[in-house]
Amino acid sequence: MATLEIRDLHVTVEADNATKEILKGVDLTVKQGETHAIMGPNGSGKSTLAYSLAGHPKYTITSGSVTLDGEDVLEMEVDERARAGVFLAMQYPVEVPGVSVSNFLRTSATAVRGEAPKLRTWVKEVKEAMERLNMDPSFAERNVNEGFSGGEKKRHEILQLELLKPKIAILDETDSGLDVDALRIVSEGINRVREGGEVGTLLVTHYTRILRYIKPDYVHVFAGGRIVESGGAELADQLEAEGYDKYVKGGATA
Amino acid sequence: MAEAQNLPVGSTTAGSVAVAAESTVATRMSAPPSFDVADFPVPHGREEEWRFTPLDRLKGLHDGTAKADGALKAEIDAPEGVTVESVGRDDKRIGKAGTPVDRIAAQAFSSFEKATVVSVPKEQVLDQPVRVTLHGEGGTTFGHTVFDIGAFAEAVIVIDHTGDAVRAANVDFIVGDGAKVTVVSVQDWDDTAVHVSQHNALVGRDASFKSVVVTFGGDVVRIHPRVNYAGPGGEAELLGLYFTDAGQHQEHRLLVDHNVPHCKSNVVYKGALQGDDAHAVWIGDVLIEAAAEGTDTYEMNRNLVLTDGARVDSVPNLEIETGEIVGAGHASATGRFDDEQLFYLMARGIPQVEARRLVVRGFFAELVQQIGVKDIEERLIAKIETELEATV
Numbered sequence: 218m219a220t221l222e223i224r225d226l227h228v229t230v231e232a233d234n235a236t237k238e239i240l241k242g243v244d245l246t247v248k249q250g251e252t253h254a255i256m257g258p259n260g261s262g263k264s265t266l267a268y269s270l271a272g273h274p275k276y277t278i279t280s281g282s283v284t285l286d287g288e289d290v291l292e293m294e295v296d297e298r299a300r301a302g303v304f305l306a307m308q309y310p311v312e313v314p315g316v317s318v319s320n321f322l323r324t325s326a327t328a329v330r331g332e333a334p335k336l337r338t339w340v341k342e343v344k345e346a347m348e349r350l351n352m353d354p355s356f357a358e359r360n361v362n363e364g365f366s367g368g369e370k371k372r373h374e375i376l377q378l379e380l381l382k383p384k385i386a387i388l389d390e391t392d393s394g395l396d397v398d399a400l401r402i403v404s405e406g407i408n409r410v411r412e413g414g415e416v417g418t419l420l421v422t423h424y425t426r427i428l429r430y431i432k433p434d435y436v437h438v439f440a441g442g443r444i445v446e447s448g449g450a451e452l453a454d455q456l457e458a459e460g461y462d463k464y465v466k467g468g469a470t471a
Numbered sequence: 472m473a474e475a476q477n478l479p480v481g482s483t484t485a486g487s488v489a490v491a492a493e494s495t496v497a498t499r500m501s502a503p504p505s506f507d508v509a510d511f512p513v514p515h516g517r518e519e520e521w522r523f524t525p526l527d528r529l530k531g532l533h534d535g536t537a538k539a540d541g542a543l544k545a546e547i548d549a550p551e552g553v554t555v556e557s558v559g560r561d562d563k564r565i566g567k568a569g570t571p572v573d574r575i576a577a578q579a580f581s582s583f584e585k586a587t588v589v590s591v592p593k594e595q596v597l598d599q600p601v602r603v604t605l606h607g608e609g610g611t612t613f614g615h616t617v618f619d620i621g622a623f624a625e626a627v628i629v630i631d632h633t634g635d636a637v638r639a640a641n642v643d644f645i646v647g648d649g650a651k652v653t654v655v656s657v658q659d660w661d662d663t664a665v666h667v668s669q670h671n672a673l674v675g676r677d678a679s680f681k682s683v684v685v686t687f688g689g690d691v692v693r694i695h696p697r698v699n700y701a702g703p704g705g706e707a708e709l710l711g712l713y714f715t716d717a718g719q720h721q722e723h724r725l726l727v728d729h730n731v732p733h734c735k736s737n738v739v740y741k742g743a744l745q746g747d748d749a750h751a752v753w754i755g756d757v758l759i760e761a762a763a764e765g766t767d768t769y770e771m772n773r774n775l776v777l778t779d780g781a782r783v784d785s786v787p788n789l790e791i792e793t794g795e796i797v798g799a800g801h802a803s804a805t806g807r808f809d810d811e812q813l814f815y816l817m818a819r820g821i822p823q824v825e826a827r828r829l830v831v832r833g834f835f836a837e838l839v840q841q842i843g844v845k846d847i848e849e850r851l852i853a854k855i856e857t858e859l860e861a862t863v
Contacts, residue, residue, distance in 0.1 A: 271818050274810065299820035307818075311811045315833025321819075324829060328820035360833070361815075377819060 219249040219286055219302065219384035221270075221417060226281035228262075228269045239265040241442035242281070247385060247417040254420045254428060254453060257439030258461040263421045264308065266439070267389040270419075271305035272298050285385065300329055302384030306374040306391050313361035318373065319343070321361045322380060329381050346379045349409070351402050367394035368403075375406040386410065387419045392427035404430030425457040440464040504570035508535070508581040511574035520573055523752040523784050525720055528691045530611065530637045530665050532575050539582055541610020543636055547587070548602040552595050553626075557585045564588055564617050568643035569671025569697055576669040576695070579639035582613035589628075593621030593647060600627040600844065607636025607664060614640035618654070622647035622675065627844055628654045633688075635661040640668045644682075648675040648702065653683070655847050659854070660688035662719070669695040674734070676702025683842050684740075686713040686721045687854055693722040703733040703765075710739050711753075712838055712851065714858045715781065717746025724754040725770070729763035738770035741838050743831055743858075744781035753803075755787040759796060767797035774805040775834050777827065828859050 228240035239262045247253050257263045269276045270283060272295040283290040285301055293301060313321065322343060327333045334342070347356060350372045362370055371391055378386055388407065392400055404427060410416055411431070420433060428436075428450070436452040437444045438461075445464055446452065499519040502511045513534045514521040521533075531537035547555050558565070565586050571577040589601060603616070620626055624647060632638070646652050658666060666689050674680045686692050698707045707727060715721045727736040742751045753772040774783045787801035808830060816826035835855055839848050 271814075273814055294823075295814060295817035296820050296822050296826075299818055305818055307815070311809070311815045313812050313815065313830065313833065315836055316829050317833075320829070320833075321816075324821055324825065325816075325819035328822065328825070381819070 221247040224282045227279045252418040252433045253435045254433035262442040263439045304383035306388045308390040312363045319357040368399035508577040537611045541612045542608040543612040544606040546604040550599040556588045568673040575667045579613045583615045586615035588617045590619040591624045594623045596625040603630045607634035611637040617643040619645045623649040625651045630656045637665045644672040646678045650678045653681040655683040658686040664689040667693045674705035677704035679706040681708040684711040691720045695724045697726045700734045706735040713742040715744040715749040715751045722752035726756040729759045729766045733765035736768045743775045745777040747780035749781040753785045759791045761792040764795040770801045772803045
């Protein structure tokens, strides 16, 4: 059973010629089939956690460990992490001019699966996945994220999630900027992947809205660069009613 | 109208739109156009037209010390109906499309022995390209070639440069009224070659001329495609693609002179650079003269810098002497292969080398598709792949 273990993770970032510690000792275990919601106020470091796990070069790990089934994730290059089964759905996916979605998806699937998918079944697989996400077939011929609306970018991220079938899916603010219809479609996509029971999901979000569609097994409150409280789904209801004030004012960010 | 984005260290992008009574494009040259090399002073390197070029690597082409001591194997594969002649410099087709504008072009004109004239009769539509293969076998050579395309004829011309050579040449394209011509010039030289060439196109009434300049090889390559119009309704499309490796100097200087009304021009040059002291220069001059009402022109240069240590100089220059035009614009942008793009692709399992390949292929793909000559398109894609394999 796939397990992601994060132990005492400390991460710094260079900003304005100074080194700033963003993550200050994160401990978290995510097992296959589980869904964990990481919730917290802006600037609490929850996106840093997501990008650090994927290996973004901007972040420096100063101490701690991250393992996937005992393998040291921090030792792996970005692409190795993806091939090992870590997937990050990004909040702001970048444009890649000149590279079509269909070319990108096939290249990516070839890398992650270790062999090129058979053309006939692949075309069908992509077509069906796109239909489920209400994506027009013409989407495949557009350049990656170029001129995509906010909703289209997020659907494209979830399309990749469905096709790449990771062991650990980290969804960074996937709900942000989506209207109700788009949120529903995207959430249904995430739920289809979860229902397979093969993936451990780390849902990073500021709002409780998405949790109406995706029921988490665990909710963690993130503040001041670490997890300050953990509970079940009911913790989200409490955050919905009370907001983050008590965690921010309580000195957790100090 | 000039845009410059993501400028990496070691690149410059400058642009200007001038509204002038007198052309600065003409006046900033050291001497007026001439067929006689003696009319041009030996450049010292600070002149506007020479300031980017490494004179010390030109093997004497610029200062008269280069002697015609080399050999260049020339083969012309001409479809039926096309004639190929060897003529002297008194032939009246020579120089009709344009006059040398700098000392090396004039040197080439003063030094060639026999010129080659390739003619396509009027109304002849070729179903096969005219293929000219020039293979350098060392040493210095000078050349002059004229392609004389009759009215309403249609032709594709492919000129291939390979091997080792020090080569200075003028290539003229006389495009008859209503004719359609595509010219592909591939500079696939050995890395030791020096190649300086002026291309002159005279585009007839309602004719269309497409020039595709592809530069991969050479130590120093300096190509100077120029377009003039002989009558209204002409269209010129100038496409260029270059892949500049460590130590190479590849310079493309373009001029489109809109001197008659209702003509179009579209210039798109794209280049990728990699390695220490890779240097690409792009100069795009467009003149819209007072008589050229109804002109529609656009020029664009984009560069993709793949590694540290490479340098791009990109200078679009648009000069407008009449406001009665359809459109005029230019853009120049030099970008570095973006770390965020790389991260995104790698985060989807794609290894770094493959990610780089995907982006560069994408960068050139749109341009390659516009060439319209299938085997050239395929060859370019294969060549780009080879260049990329040498990257890492």
